[in-house]
Amino acid sequence: MATDAERVRAQETAAPIDLWTRLKYDRNWLGLWFMLPAAAFLLLFLTYPLGLGIWLSVTDTRIGRDGVFIGLENFEWLNQDPVFWLSVFNTFLYTIVASILKFALGLYLAVLLNNHMPWKAIIRAIVLLPFIVPTVLSAIAFWWIYDTQFSIISWTLTELGLISENINFLGEPNNARASVIAANIWRGIPFVAITLLAGLQTIPQSLYEAATIDGASRWQMFRHVTYPMLTPIIAVVMTFSVLFTFTDFQLIYAMTRGGPANATHLMATLSYQRAIMGGNLGEGAAISTAMIPFLLAAILFSWFGLQRRKWQQGESDD
Amino acid sequence: MNTNPAAEVARDDSEGMDYLVSLPRRMVTVYLPILCFLIVLLFPFYWMGLTSIKPNDELIDRSLNPWWVVDPTIAHYYHLIVNTDYPVWMWNTMLVAVTATLLSIAASVMAAYAIVRIRYAGSRWVGGMIFLAYLVPPSILFIPLALVVFQYGLFDSPMALILTYPTILIPFSTWLLMGYFKSIPYELEECALIDGASRWQILTRIVLPLSVPGIISAGIFAFTLCWNEFIYALVFISSSENKTVPVAVLSELVEGDIYHWGPLMAGALLGSVPVCIVYSFFVEHYVSSMTGAVKE
Numbered sequence: 017m018a019t020d021a022e023r024v025r026a027q028e029t030a031a032p033i034d035l036w037t038r039l040k041y042d043r044n045w046l047g048l049w050f051m052l053p054a055a056a057f058l059l060l061f062l063t064y065p066l067g068l069g070i071w072l073s074v075t076d077t078r079i080g081r082d083g084v085f086i087g088l089e090n091f092e093w094l095n096q097d098p099v100f101w102l103s104v105f106n107t108f109l110y111t112i113v114a115s116i117l118k119f120a121l122g123l124y125l126a127v128l129l130n131n132h133m134p135w136k137a138i139i140r141a142i143v144l145l146p147f148i149v150p151t152v153l154s155a156i157a158f159w160w161i162y163d164t165q166f167s168i169i170s171w172t173l174t175e176l177g178l179i180s181e182n183i184n185f186l187g188e189p190n191n192a193r194a195s196v197i198a199a200n201i202w203r204g205i206p207f208v209a210i211t212l213l214a215g216l217q218t219i220p221q222s223l224y225e226a227a228t229i230d231g232a233s234r235w236q237m238f239r240h241v242t243y244p245m246l247t248p249i250i251a252v253v254m255t256f257s258v259l260f261t262f263t264d265f266q267l268i269y270a271m272t273r274g275g276p277a278n279a280t281h282l283m284a285t286l287s288y289q290r291a292i293m294g295g296n297l298g299e300g301a302a303i304s305t306a307m308i309p310f311l312l313a314a315i316l317f318s319w320f321g322l323q324r325r326k327w328q329q330g331e332s333d334d
Numbered sequence: 335m336n337t338n339p340a341a342e343v344a345r346d347d348s349e350g351m352d353y354l355v356s357l358p359r360r361m362v363t364v365y366l367p368i369l370c371f372l373i374v375l376l377f378p379f380y381w382m383g384l385t386s387i388k389p390n391d392e393l394i395d396r397s398l399n400p401w402w403v404v405d406p407t408i409a410h411y412y413h414l415i416v417n418t419d420y421p422v423w424m425w426n427t428m429l430v431a432v433t434a435t436l437l438s439i440a441a442s443v444m445a446a447y448a449i450v451r452i453r454y455a456g457s458r459w460v461g462g463m464i465f466l467a468y469l470v471p472p473s474i475l476f477i478p479l480a481l482v483v484f485q486y487g488l489f490d491s492p493m494a495l496i497l498t499y500p501t502i503l504i505p506f507s508t509w510l511l512m513g514y515f516k517s518i519p520y521e522l523e524e525c526a527l528i529d530g531a532s533r534w535q536i537l538t539r540i541v542l543p544l545s546v547p548g549i550i551s552a553g554i555f556a557f558t559l560c561w562n563e564f565i566y567a568l569v570f571i572s573s574s575e576n577k578t579v580p581v582a583v584l585s586e587l588v589e590g591d592i593y594h595w596g597p598l599m600a601g602a603l604l605g606s607v608p609v610c611i612v613y614s615f616f617v618e619h620y621v622s623s624m625t626g627a628v629k630e
Contacts, residue, residue, distance in 0.1 A: 047454025054445035214625035263471035284473035
């Protein structure tokens, strides 16, 4: 071990180890020096604000005025607020529907891309494009695609004779929900597909050969070889996907700003509206804090997914 | 099995058990669905590009076929570059993205090395905490961070973004680099220690040159994350000349209820170009960092 060599040398040199030597060679001190820049960033701009956010949620702070401790009043207030509960409902609807579809379509695309085909690398690069392009910029494109008057979808469907008048994509509550979910799925599929593809490529070919000899159909091979081998990575990928869908802000803000009639307000956009636009930092922070339990649940799920993966690969827990 | 050997030789991209599946079957079960996916995934880009070169009168003329452009124009791009602050927004985004990425990578390299190789007391615990930090989303941090930024006197300056973006980037790149450093043999470091090298020398002379691919991967991914970041830039920046592209396109190009779709689409497309260029040069690195972050 490298550290042993270090210790031996430290003992052999000067008999009394002065402070400077200890600061330079002691493993824990060295670790501290190396961690310092990262720790400074994370403590100042992540841990401290996280704590501050929870504190703000129990105060009545407004922009430009320090608040005082008011206990759980913000949460009681939110509990009686139908808009808050609507945003909770929307967040869950958005997360559940988008995640299920992203998973199903992403897995399908991953399995398709796992076939040998010409220009495989180029196709894979193209598939990732929606994920690379800044979300807001593609959301603006969707905004224009969903335009009430000049929507290309409405125009095409009218020409095909399927509808007689334009679809009001973002003006009617349920249409708006479906539209933003569709845009979110469009952006999320590449991430799910490419990460699952990486998982698929680690499955040994011999398993499929064995299954073929046993006379398994393609579906049976998928169900009994691919899927079980892929479960741990699916758990992790979907946790990330759920987490980022649950806390989504950009897409909604760019396309609807929570409208029409709060039908697409997610918890994140509502907290922005209350805290930054309305100036009620305390109330906005309370909405953010209300998201934490759900995030913790997702993180625990991911953690067990990782543990199971290690166990499956026979990796010791070091 | 009555496959034709000559046809087998001709299809040289087939491998493994592919010969069990005939070509027409592959067309329907593989190529056709992939084509559908590609069309859906690429359509918004086509639509952005097409709109950005359409003259205004064609945009609102419902008698023309909207799928094509009759008389393409670069007026929207010209308007964007000459009449708006677009070049300034581009510069701001570039400055913030590059600086934040460099800062984060430097901090992450040191942290990852310390966690994986110096193995100080509690390093495993710190590694776990960094993974957790990766999962803290910006949308629950922006309210308290806005206060913090204000208290530190950083409000409405690029420094606010340069210092806050690393909180998104450091956990991710540290996690990625930890995996990378683990793959470098101990023996190299042992030799260097015996030769009297300090830890700092080992990191800069031995570990860094060996982990260039990993650092590039983390850097590329961090750069695209910076370019994509929206909520911090929206909340911490108020004046037009300090805005980043995603925020500025949305707030400065939309005037009232009249949407200037041409310039908007041109702005969205131009804003995507830098990330796409970086991405196209380093696709493999990008993919490996994205999947690596999930697999580690």
